[in-house]
Amino acid sequence: MNIRSKLYSALLAGAMLVSAGQASADDVIRIVSGYPTTTLDPARSAAAGNIETFGQLYARLVRRNADGSLEPGLAESWKISDDGKTVTLTLRDAKFSDGSTITADDVVFSLLRVRDLPDSAYSAPLQQMADAKALDPKTVSITLKTVFAPFIGNLEVFNTGIVSKADVEKRGEKEAFAGAPVTSGPYMVKAWKPNDRLSLVPNPNYWRTGYPKNDGAELIEVGDENTRVTMMISGDAHAVRGVPWSQVADLQSREGISVPLEPSTVIFMTLLNHARAPFSDLNVRQAAARAIDTKAVTKAMTFGHALPANTTLPGALDFHDKSNPGIAYDPAGAKSLLSGKAPADPLVILITDNPEAERLAVLLQAQWAVVGLNSKIEKVDSGVWWDRVPKGDYDAAPTWWYNETPDPDLALRWALCGSCGSKSFYTNYNNAKINELTEAAAAELDTAKRAELYRQIQEITTSEVSQIPLYYPPYANAYSKRVTGLMMTPSLQWTLEDAEIVQ
Amino acid sequence: MSRAQAILMRLLHLIPVLIGITVVSFLLVKLSPGDPVRLMMGDRATEEAIAVVRAQLGFDLPLWQQFALYVGNLLQGDLGDSIRYRIPVAGLILGVMPRTLFLAGYVLCLAVPLTIILAVLAARHAGRWIDQAIRVFSVVGMTVPVFWLGVMLARFFGLELKWFPVAGYGETFLEHLHHLFLPALSTAIWLVPLLVRNLRASLLEQMGADYVTASRSKGLPEGYIFRRHVLVNSALPTLHLLGVMVAFLIGGSVIVEIVYAVPGLGSLMIGAVLGRDYNVIQGLTLFYALATVLVTLTVDILSTLLDPRVKL
Numbered sequence: 001m002n003i004r005s006k007l008y009s010a011l012l013a014g015a016m017l018v019s020a021g022q023a024s025a026d027d028v029i030r031i032v033s034g035y036p037t038t039t040l041d042p043a044r045s046a047a048a049g050n051i052e053t054f055g056q057l058y059a060r061l062v063r064r065n066a067d068g069s070l071e072p073g074l075a076e077s078w079k080i081s082d083d084g085k086t087v088t089l090t091l092r093d094a095k096f097s098d099g100s101t102i103t104a105d106d107v108v109f110s111l112l113r114v115r116d117l118p119d120s121a122y123s124a125p126l127q128q129m130a131d132a133k134a135l136d137p138k139t140v141s142i143t144l145k146t147v148f149a150p151f152i153g154n155l156e157v158f159n160t161g162i163v164s165k166a167d168v169e170k171r172g173e174k175e176a177f178a179g180a181p182v183t184s185g186p187y188m189v190k191a192w193k194p195n196d197r198l199s200l201v202p203n204p205n206y207w208r209t210g211y212p213k214n215d216g217a218e219l220i221e222v223g224d225e226n227t228r229v230t231m232m233i234s235g236d237a238h239a240v241r242g243v244p245w246s247q248v249a250d251l252q253s254r255e256g257i258s259v260p261l262e263p264s265t266v267i268f269m270t271l272l273n274h275a276r277a278p279f280s281d282l283n284v285r286q287a288a289a290r291a292i293d294t295k296a297v298t299k300a301m302t303f304g305h306a307l308p309a310n311t312t313l314p315g316a317l318d319f320h321d322k323s324n325p326g327i328a329y330d331p332a333g334a335k336s337l338l339s340g341k342a343p344a345d346p347l348v349i350l351i352t353d354n355p356e357a358e359r360l361a362v363l364l365q366a367q368w369a370v371v372g373l374n375s376k377i378e379k380v381d382s383g384v385w386w387d388r389v390p391k392g393d394y395d396a397a398p399t400w401w402y403n404e405t406p407d408p409d410l411a412l413r414w415a416l417c418g419s420c421g422s423k424s425f426y427t428n429y430n431n432a433k434i435n436e437l438t439e440a441a442a443a444e445l446d447t448a449k450r451a452e453l454y455r456q457i458q459e460i461t462t463s464e465v466s467q468i469p470l471y472y473p474p475y476a477n478a479y480s481k482r483v484t485g486l487m488m489t490p491s492l493q494w495t496l497e498d499a500e501i502v503q
Numbered sequence: 504m505s506r507a508q509a510i511l512m513r514l515l516h517l518i519p520v521l522i523g524i525t526v527v528s529f530l531l532v533k534l535s536p537g538d539p540v541r542l543m544m545g546d547r548a549t550e551e552a553i554a555v556v557r558a559q560l561g562f563d564l565p566l567w568q569q570f571a572l573y574v575g576n577l578l579q580g581d582l583g584d585s586i587r588y589r590i591p592v593a594g595l596i597l598g599v600m601p602r603t604l605f606l607a608g609y610v611l612c613l614a615v616p617l618t619i620i621l622a623v624l625a626a627r628h629a630g631r632w633i634d635q636a637i638r639v640f641s642v643v644g645m646t647v648p649v650f651w652l653g654v655m656l657a658r659f660f661g662l663e664l665k666w667f668p669v670a671g672y673g674e675t676f677l678e679h680l681h682h683l684f685l686p687a688l689s690t691a692i693w694l695v696p697l698l699v700r701n702l703r704a705s706l707l708e709q710m711g712a713d714y715v716t717a718s719r720s721k722g723l724p725e726g727y728i729f730r731r732h733v734l735v736n737s738a739l740p741t742l743h744l745l746g747v748m749v750a751f752l753i754g755g756s757v758i759v760e761i762v763y764a765v766p767g768l769g770s771l772m773i774g775a776v777l778g779r780d781y782n783v784i785q786g787l788t789l790f791y792a793l794a795t796v797l798v799t800l801t802v803d804i805l806s807t808l809l810d811p812r813v814k815l
Binding site: 036038039044045046047048050118119120121122123124174178179193194195196197220221222223224226227230231233234236381382383384386387388390401414421422 | 536537538539541542543544545546547548549550551552555556559585587588589590595598599654657658661662665668669670671761762763764766770771773774777778779
């Protein structure tokens with residue numbers, strides 16, 4: 001035992017010597033997230049980690065300020081024609097990271113490649129664009145297929161960042177984004193180590209003079225949530241994404257760490273498969289929804305840090321109808337709605353294999369069992385989940401989604417519109433009235449009238465239980481108090497360029 | 504057969520092994536459900552865009568054609584591109600490999616001396632309190648789950664005492680030593696007991712052998728007999744066990760890599776499996792097979808050096 005303890009002491013002493021010899025290189029902001037960066041090409045992915053990265057690399061024509069309202073970005077001004085179908089944008093003097101001027105040609109190229117590349121991951125924000133033309137090096141004219149209220153806002157979405165036409169044409173689509181892309185945003189890539197981290201350095205040519213306010217950042221990928229929390233407490237991270245709800249209070253109570261719980265456009269809900277029995281029956285869907293005590297579920301899942309959801313749209317979106325009473329918790333009513341309709345075979349609740357999804361599924365299963373709706377939980381990895389859900393191979397699938405901009409239009413097209421391509425998030429919910437209202441609301445320029453249309457949409461889809469809304473969680477991100485100005489916007493963008501390390 | 508010829512033969516044996524591994528790993532990843540393209544492009548990618556990318560990657564071809572293409576590339580030394588990252592698999596593996604090898608080497612540096620000291624102490628004091636204490640340590644070390652131990656060590660030495668970083672790998676050699684100490688220690692804590700039990704048993708067996716009695720009767724000093732004869736003769740079984748464990752560490756340090764956020768081969772494999780990154784999974788599987796064969800060969804060569812009776 002003596003020898004062993006001496007050995008340990010010697011090793012520990014050696015390690016301490018090593019630690020004493022290190023310089024503290026604490027000049028870059030380290031953000032730790034479970035979501036990986038897998039590509040640097042804004043057109044080619046709409047997965048969570050990449051969305052965060054694109055915003056740091058590519059500036060958009062417009063930007064959102066701290067309160068969420070739109071302000072000029074690379075476009076210093078814009079004009080909308082009287083018929084509402086032509087948008088003319090004037091670019092400011094700005095340069096790419098390689099020193100070349102950002103011209104109208106680059107803007108047209110960037111927008112058209114997102115709309116037209118056959119492998120563009122998310123062309124929806126620009127689908128209403130009929131054409132984009134460079135009138136002169138500083139002026140872009142965009143014509144729309146129809147009058148489209150969300151268009152300017154959509155020019156702020158993560159994949160509409162401006163890339164260098166000359167560089168992509170010179171190096172080719174693949175090579176231009178392989179490791180050192182020419183950027184227009186606040187940062188350039190210093191080094192990208194896939195599966196590990198993306199190191200960013202300030203883009204000296206970024207159009208916002210004086211930004212970024214820091215010497216660079218590292219976006220570090222750490223899959224394990226406990227490890228992320230440990231890194232936050234130890235000071236290895238300045239910010240971490242996705243703190244487990246059970247550890248939020250502990251982190252909040254620690255000195256030097258804040259967990260501000262910023263509003264997000266995330267909604268947790270459960271998908272119901274309308275294409276097959278039993279959820280093809282409105283009564284069964286309503287029964288399933290009434291059986292669930294969303295307040296209790298919210299509390300159990302998030303330790304009371306989220307708000308119970310009242311409609312099918314995320315609570316932080318513009319035009320979310322706060323006055324909608326939601327679906328009342330009414331197990332007795334659920335039972336009578338179900339009478340004679342409960343299926344003999346258990347329903348399949350399909351979830352991805354993670355503790356949060358499992359807890360949620362167990363809560364749903366228990367509450368449904370009370371009203372006579374039996375179910376079994378099938379746990380699969382996300383690869384299989386995304387294989388089965390689009391094919392409609394499930395009955396219920398508790399999960400979450402978010403919207404990349406405060407305007408509800410893209411959210412509707414993704415989750416509630418049956419004719420917009422994604423079969424209402426693969427629930428197969430398809431109400432012609434909702435499909436019509438989706439287009440009508442997008443074409444309505446009068447804000448009050450738009451609000452009324454979105455109110456109707458939420459009323460119909462909630463009462464028809466297109467999905468069962470559960471809760472609206474804020475972001476559980478933790479920040480070191482050594483960093484100021486850093487937050488995450490509701491649309492999943494870090495305000496990294498505003499962040500500063502205070503000593 | 505000379506030693507060089509024997510080594511060459513062993514390397515030639517690699518060929519059928521690699522062919523078998525290639526076929527099995529290809530079929531396993533291709534036949535398992537899940538679509539890498541959907542995972543790469545994100546939730547909102549349209550079915551049309553996904554179909555286009557699947558065609559670009561050749562996933563719409565019949566399985567035998569995909570296999571022929573893969574093997575064709577492989578024969579030219581091309582492991583293909585990662586589906587997720589669109590960069591060559593070989594570069595991806597070589598980029599993270601040093602971290603895992605460093606960690607495996609570090610574990611050996613901690614585990615081997617500790618094993619020898621503890622096993623010798625236990626064997627020479629067999630049945631006495633020191634042997635019992637080492638036995639208790641061994642049982643505890645083997646039964647404590649590595650992920651739990653990892654989290655506990657990180658919280659105690661990293662957060663409370665602040666002696667070691669809780670995550671990452673560092674930039675310089677000294678930083679690597681510092682960052683990887685807790686991961687290496689966590690691994691050594693389950694590895695050492697295994698080796699100690701094994702070595703102690705062989706030591707006891709050899710200590711009772713006739714040649715030891717003969718040496719004693721010649722009047723050789725006890726320490727000399729132990730070092731020169733007993734220890735060397737006992738080392739072989741433990742060396743083979745260690746070889747298997749090293750191969751396992753290179754391929755299987757997944758848990759410590761995840762708990763301590765060391766982006767090595769283990770976490771690359773996990774990411775590749777979850778993201779259905781076929782080419783990375785296959786590339787890593789081939790790499791593991793190669794590493795296992797090479798480690799075994801090294802152990803066999805070392806065995807011939809330790810004991811001339813052993814032939815390759």
